[in-house]
Amino acid sequence: MRKLVFIPAWNEEKSIEAVIADAREHVPGADVMVVDDGSTDQTAELARRAGALVASLPFNQGVGAAHQTAYIYALRHRYDICGQLDGDGQHPASEVARLIAEVEAGADLAVGSRFAGNVNPNIPEYRSTFARRTGQRLFSLLVSTSTRQTFTDTTSGMRALSERAMRLFADRYSSEFAEVESLQQAVRAGLVVKEVPVHMLAREHGNSFITPLTSAYYIFKTLIVLLIGQLRPRQVGE
Amino acid sequence: MSHSLALLVAATEPVVRLTPQARILAAILAIAFMLLILDLIRRDKLLERYSIVWFLLGIAMLLGAIFPILLEWLAKAMGVRDVTIALFSVTLLILLALSLNFSVIASRQSKQITRLAQQSAIDGVEGEQPPENESD
Numbered sequence: 001m002r003k004l005v006f007i008p009a010w011n012e013e014k015s016i017e018a019v020i021a022d023a024r025e026h027v028p029g030a031d032v033m034v035v036d037d038g039s040t041d042q043t044a045e046l047a048r049r050a051g052a053l054v055a056s057l058p059f060n061q062g063v064g065a066a067h068q069t070a071y072i073y074a075l076r077h078r079y080d081i082c083g084q085l086d087g088d089g090q091h092p093a094s095e096v097a098r099l100i101a102e103v104e105a106g107a108d109l110a111v112g113s114r115f116a117g118n119v120n121p122n123i124p125e126y127r128s129t130f131a132r133r134t135g136q137r138l139f140s141l142l143v144s145t146s147t148r149q150t151f152t153d154t155t156s157g158m159r160a161l162s163e164r165a166m167r168l169f170a171d172r173y174s175s176e177f178a179e180v181e182s183l184q185q186a187v188r189a190g191l192v193v194k195e196v197p198v199h200m201l202a203r204e205h206g207n208s209f210i211t212p213l214t215s216a217y218y219i220f221k222t223l224i225v226l227l228i229g230q231l232r233p234r235q236v237g238e
Numbered sequence: 239m240s241h242s243l244a245l246l247v248a249a250t251e252p253v254v255r256l257t258p259q260a261r262i263l264a265a266i267l268a269i270a271f272m273l274l275i276l277d278l279i280r281r282d283k284l285l286e287r288y289s290i291v292w293f294l295l296g297i298a299m300l301l302g303a304i305f306p307i308l309l310e311w312l313a314k315a316m317g318v319r320d321v322t323i324a325l326f327s328v329t330l331l332i333l334l335a336l337s338l339n340f341s342v343i344a345s346r347q348s349k350q351i352t353r354l355a356q357q358s359a360i361d362g363v364e365g366e367q368p369p370e371n372e373s374d
Contacts, residue, residue, distance in 0.1 A: 055360055057355045061352055065356060
């Protein structure tokens, strides 16, 4: 099984080297790639120096386009499985390794969930703002209802994918609502989607793109996207 | 009953028409508008394929100003007695359709730009790489 671990990163120069090292250590035998989403800082430079493959988007395209870049790359270079973790250091690579194991065991899409249960009492529990948790609960409820499968962390970007899942997302992948919509898309296409309880860490540097100010608007847009997703013709997962 | 019937009949005959003054102004504006479109094409600011629809609108505006009977037919067909209301409604609908069309074009181009950016990112990956998938 050929494995690719990729890290979507937008201006993550402070954390990118540590994340690459973490991925190397915990996912042995996998190639590590950084998808640099139009960073204006040293992210790409540092990643290259750290020995990672680097795909640089010429300008910032949003996290969905960055994920999709990696899927297209992985398919073209015959990877069987790919794992993904954020470039800000929130996602321990050891947890991604567990997601990859789930895909090796037959899942098409394994999603790490912060809220599915505490798996390691030694690591402090992930914290989030009230507004963000409310939004996440709402997304969980909607995605769970539409897919008839329980999801507790729909915005999680810690995932592992089979070739079948990569093919589905290389074809069509929302650029703005990637994480949430892709779950609905995958289940509707008949893929085996599995949510796995994982630990995530608090952000060390920078801020998430979902700030309290924009979260209401983000929630509203996502609701519309999910509603439309429900009405779309089903894609066929080969 | 007969009263409302009389109203219905009345509605088929336009009573409010454009004044000659308004028609002259509309004709001048239509001609200026078409000249502006021509100039934009000439200076490479507007692609021909996007200009045709605007040009047609300019011609329609000019025809409406020169032959008021066209607008009266339009009002009659819509069942309104006021020519200006017919004109406003139709204009509004056309503009709505046009702006929707532009949103569709913008979405398509945005998708194309993303694909180009992704392709360029993938082509630019350096370092030790596994072989390309030949069947793809």
